[in-house]
Amino acid sequence: DIQMTQSPSTLSASVGDRVTITCRASQSTSIWLAWYQQKPGKPPKALIYKASNLESGVPSRFSGSGSGTEFTLTINSLQPDDFATYYCQNYNGPFGQGTKVEIK
Amino acid sequence: EVQLVESGGGLVQPGGSLRLSCAGSGFTFRSSWMGWVRQAPGRGLEWVAKINPDGSEKYYGDSVEGRFTVSRDNPRNSLYLQVNSLREEDTAVYYCTRDQVWGQGTPLTVSS
Numbered sequence: 001d002i003q004m005t006q007s008p009s010t011l012s013a014s015v016g017d018r019v020t021i022t023c024r025a026s027q028s029t030s031i032w033l034a035w036y037q038q039k040p041g042k043p044p045k046a047l048i049y050k051a052s053n054l055e056s057g058v059p060s061r062f063s064g065s066g067s068g069t070e071f072t073l074t075i076n077s078l079q080p081d082d083f084a085t086y087y088c089q090n091y092n093g094p095f096g097q098g099t100k101v102e103i104k
Numbered sequence: 105e106v107q108l109v110e111s112g113g114g115l116v117q118p119g120g121s122l123r124l125s126c127a128g129s130g131f132t133f134r135s136s137w138m139g140w141v142r143q144a145p146g147r148g149l150e151w152v153a154k155i156n157p158d159g160s161e162k163y164y165g166d167s168v169e170g171r172f173t174v175s176r177d178n179p180r181n182s183l184y185l186q187v188n189s190l191r192e193e194d195t196a197v198y199y200c201t202r203d204q205v206w207g208q209g210t211p212l213t214v215s216s
Contacts, residue, residue: 001166034204036149036204038149043199043206043207043208043209044149044206046204046205046206049203049204055204087148087149089149089151091203092137092139092151092154092201093151093154094151094165095141095148095149095150095151097148098148098149
């Protein structure tokens with residue numbers, strides 16, 4: 001079974017910072033990876049599909065990269081609305097443990 | 105617009121059973137892989153199950169294998185999750201998913 005490992009688990013940052021979250025798969029997932037943002041009490045919101053494609057309506061400060069076993073989510077110029085928890089997921093399969101982006 | 109609406113959650117005693125439902129609209133249900141994901145209070149997301157378009161392939165997470173059963177009724181655009189032998193650690197919000205689209209979730213509490 002594929003295992004997804006996300007790092008860091010918590011990230012403290014300031015508005016305007018560039019932040020990067022890493023997701024590693026225990027075996028190749030090709031480009032079948034999605035990134036989600038979740039805020040308390042809400043279902044996750046999709047940000048990125050197929051590793052690097054921005055979902056419709058998602059701000060361009062979000063970007064995804066990678067293939068195979070190594071993936072990254074980058075947020076350029078962090079905004080107040082971006083403080084949330086982020087998850088990677090192998091399509092229709094396991095999730096990473098999550099990364100909470102907190103205000104520094 | 106793609107919409108997924110879950111129902112059927114509630115309070116169940118340990119060892120009990122329940123069937124969760126998901127109604128899909130705004131897309132070709134019979135052509136879509138569908139899935140279930142859950143989230144326990146204060147915890148991360150856990151993939152539960154997935155089913156292929158015609159229902160002939162079903163896959164489960166390790167923690168629910170043998171206790172949960174995913175099924176679908178394509179003419180009714182509906183997805184189901186039969187949850188049996190429930191444990192307190194199954195307490196969670198259960199989400200229906202289709203690709204990156206999620207429903208609002210239905211809460212299931214297992215407690216005596």
